[in-house]
Amino acid sequence: VVRRDFFAINANNHWASFVFEETPVAFRKPIHGSKIDHFGAPNYGFAPSLLCLLRNHFLCNMLDNLASLEDLIQKAGVGDYDSFAVLYDRTNAHLFGIAMRLLRNKPVAEDVLQEAFLSVWKHAKNYRCEVDGRQFAGMSWLISIVRNKCLDALRSSGYRREETMIDVDGESDRESADMRWSAPSADQLLDQSVNKLKIADCFQSLESGPRQSLALAYYQGLSHSEISAQMGAPIGSVKSWVRRGLMKLKACLAKAGVVN
Amino acid sequence: LKYTNPTLLDHLASTYVLGTLAGGARRRFERLLSERHDLRLLVGQWEQRLAQLAASVPPQQPSPDVWKKIEQRTRGKAKPWGVFGSFGIPLVPVFSGLGGLLGGVVLCGALLLAFPTLLISVDQLAMRAGERLPQSYVGLLVDENANGKVLLSSLRHGRTATIKAIGPITPPAQGHLILWALPPQGPALRIGEVPAKGSAEFEMAQSSEQLLAKVSKLVVTLEDSVEPQQIGSRIVFTGNCAKLW
DSSP: OEEEEEEEEOTTSOEEEEEEEEOGGGOOOOGGGOSBOTTSOBOOOOOTHHHHTTTOHHHHHHHHHHSOHHHHHHHHHTTOHHHHHHHHHHHHHHHHHHHHHHHOOHHHHHHHHHHHHHHHHHHGGGOOSEETTEEOOHHHHHHHHHHHHHHHHHHSTTOOHHHHTSOSSHHHHHHHHHHHHHSOOHHHHHHHHHHHTTOHHHHTTSOHHHHHHHHHHHHHOOOHHHHHHHHTOOHHHHHHHHHHHHHHHHHHHHHTTSOO | OOTTOHHHHHHHHHHHHHTOOOHHHHHHHHHHHHHOHHHHHHHHHHHHHHHGGGGGSOOOOOOHHHHHHHHHHHGGGOOSOHHHHTTTOOOTGGGSHHHHHHHHHHHHHHHHHHOGGGTSOHHHHHHHTTSSOOSEEEEEEEOTTOOEEEEEEEETTOSEEEEEEOSOOOOOSSSEEEEEEEOSSSOOEEEEEOOSSSEEEEEOSSOHHHHHTTOOEEEEEEESSSSOSSOOSOEEEEEEEEEOO
């Protein structure tokens, strides 16, 4: 039995530390060589299920809070509703932030979040945290689901980006206006990310065109033609910039050992 | 387009995840995704890479109604046997529909084999196994020389009393030999007529437990009638009543 200290985010998104004893065989290889991913969940695969058989809810909740997102998704996949609820508890703020960033409309973003989690519940059984020896983080899977739902909403015929910036009721107007005023730009977000990932030096050599195109596509969900219109550049150039931005990101992340 | 060039496939996967692959190209790619494992792997890798960029997006709290709506739409569809499911055992299909019926029968059978006392009492089980006699009231009546003459037996919760002649009994020239139970208080209870040989069964008004629980003495009297209303004074055999448990 090994005694370890874990840090995890509890159901209220507060940092909490726990001391937990487990057998070494229950450990799983950490994802990306890091003990705790950037969303605060430890990436160890110990299985709380055995103890949860006792239906000790306090213990279960504590263990659920310690469980990795990958474990929670997999348990949700076999019908464990408690794990699904903990998964929502732990990730909803981050995923909703992404949806709000792309859609800029609270009711639509909430609808998208709702649809995304319905999809998670339905398809969690298909999630694999490891394929062909490669690790796939649960949060990446969740982000992809939310982003795809957002992109579907953005591309739908009924959705007009300009109108959604201002909601019909006054409170939402203020919220939208506040958000526009305080929200960092796509460029700023990209800068913050590359700094956080410690790939700023590598990314520095990327020109402003590819950098801005990548940022607008990722953080605002703009299409090639929308980026072209916003930047006042030919669509062919935008396509080329996006491609160069992506290749640079791939190279920098591999060089930093974050994702190969 | 031939989707064999690794560079092209990687590019398509990257733009698909980023969201700039749009329209018909996106739909074609999605169709390919369902068929090709290598493409799913590429997409998974790009999801990993681009998800790193999301770390800088400020989190925001959705309204509590979102979870309520999710719960409303998923709670009813929660799969039962979640605990077992945690171990990856696909019990859910087994316990639904016809499978559920068959599963129930098999489960009940297995439970009865494992825990037979669920439906059969410990005593019945022991009796069937030949380990002990059933819970009964029994009585042995003897003559004035202490020779066994009559045996009374009745299951504790049964309503049938069996009277058996166990020794040679000379039938009276006139009258009938009637077996009585004598409670500590109250009138004697008539059980039935003692046969000259063999055994005879009698239906009682209540169960043995109700009628004989407090009875310790039994007597056989000679009566003029087969169904006398009260006990006579001509006692032929006497005995004790005992609980056999």
